[in-house]
Amino acid sequence: MNKVEKIAIQDEYPDEFAWCYGCGRxxxxxxxxxxxxxxxxxxxxxxxxDKFTAIPGFVxxxxxxxxxxxxxxxxxxxxxxxxxGHEPGDSVEPPRFVTASLHVDYLKPTPQGVQLKAVGKVEExxxxxxxxxxxxxxxxxxxVNGEVVAAFMPASFVK
Amino acid sequence: MNKVEKIAIQDEYPDEFAWCYGCGRxxxxxxxxxxxxxxxxxxxxxxxxDKFTAIPGFVxxxxxxxxxxxxxxxxxxxxxxxxxGHEPGDSVEPPRFVTASLHVDYLKPTPQGVQLKAVGKVEExxxxxxxxxxxxxxxxxxxVNGEVVAAFMPASFVK
Numbered sequence: 001m002n003k004v005e006k007i008a009i010q011d012e013y014p015d016e017f018a019w020c021y022g023c024g025r026x027x028x029x030x031x032x033x034x035x036x037x038x039x040x041x042x043x044x045x046x047x048x049x050d051k052f053t054a055i056p057g058f059v060x061x062x063x064x065x066x067x068x069x070x071x072x073x074x075x076x077x078x079x080x081x082x083x084x085g086h087e088p089g090d091s092v093e094p095p096r097f098v099t100a101s102l103h104v105d106y107l108k109p110t111p112q113g114v115q116l117k118a119v120g121k122v123e124e125x126x127x128x129x130x131x132x133x134x135x136x137x138x139x140x141x142x143x144v145n146g147e148v149v150a151a152f153m154p155a156s157f158v159k
Numbered sequence: 160m161n162k163v164e165k166i167a168i169q170d171e172y173p174d175e176f177a178w179c180y181g182c183g184r185x186x187x188x189x190x191x192x193x194x195x196x197x198x199x200x201x202x203x204x205x206x207x208x209d210k211f212t213a214i215p216g217f218v219x220x221x222x223x224x225x226x227x228x229x230x231x232x233x234x235x236x237x238x239x240x241x242x243x244g245h246e247p248g249d250s251v252e253p254p255r256f257v258t259a260s261l262h263v264d265y266l267k268p269t270p271q272g273v274q275l276k277a278v279g280k281v282e283e284x285x286x287x288x289x290x291x292x293x294x295x296x297x298x299x300x301x302x303v304n305g306e307v308v309a310a311f312m313p314a315s316f317v318k
Contacts (some may be wrong), residue, residue, distance in 0.1 A: 021219040029210065053186065060225075099265055102265075104261045
């Protein structure tokens, strides 16, 4: 199964949580970030094209922050889902996380026109809180380090 | 002069640096973030509307990160410009900064439908590097803390 065919955690969020501008499958205007397992790591691939410009030729840092953010919450959801004995595709609704904090170190300019790949390692720091360590690659180039603290979505978040 | 009439630092970036998706005045698709002095603080106002959704009713964290990011680089540019004896509107081209690192703490969900206000305090940590401490308000509610380390744009960033 290649990466395109894998079911992402965001493919299975309940409909009412599928409107996120970054990763909601029902948001027609958004980024549609999709996060999958590759072994013990979580991965998001993204073709950023030339829409999100910083300086012409380089990707906008705010978009990169968005990618790290949704990759982080998706990774935490994958991790808790697996801890609960489930994988995307097994018909069990996955948990949903919110971002408590986001940190991004821009190591070098990120070129446009190459595939972006975010790779995450998930660390459990509390039964319902995970820290996701993210490395972002543009093609083969390691351009960004990120860290997301994601917390299980509190009931107060739902209207 | 009210906040709408003030000249923002982004209004005076050279054309080749005015394409940023977050704050470039020439980017027709972007956010058009605009940052001004209010006394010794820097301020960005933003009407986020309902486009950038996290969960329906709440603002997407990736958009908030973008707002903090461009408010940070704009604040650093304002600060160095002032250190050099200049203010927006005095016909001198301002310096341009890039983000070295971005940190965002989401203190509580940010409601949609109210004006966002980012307030920055700029700390010089090196002659060409500034740390911007950001507080984001949604109406009167303090919803986010941010920190941006912004560095004077290196020549290598220009193609």
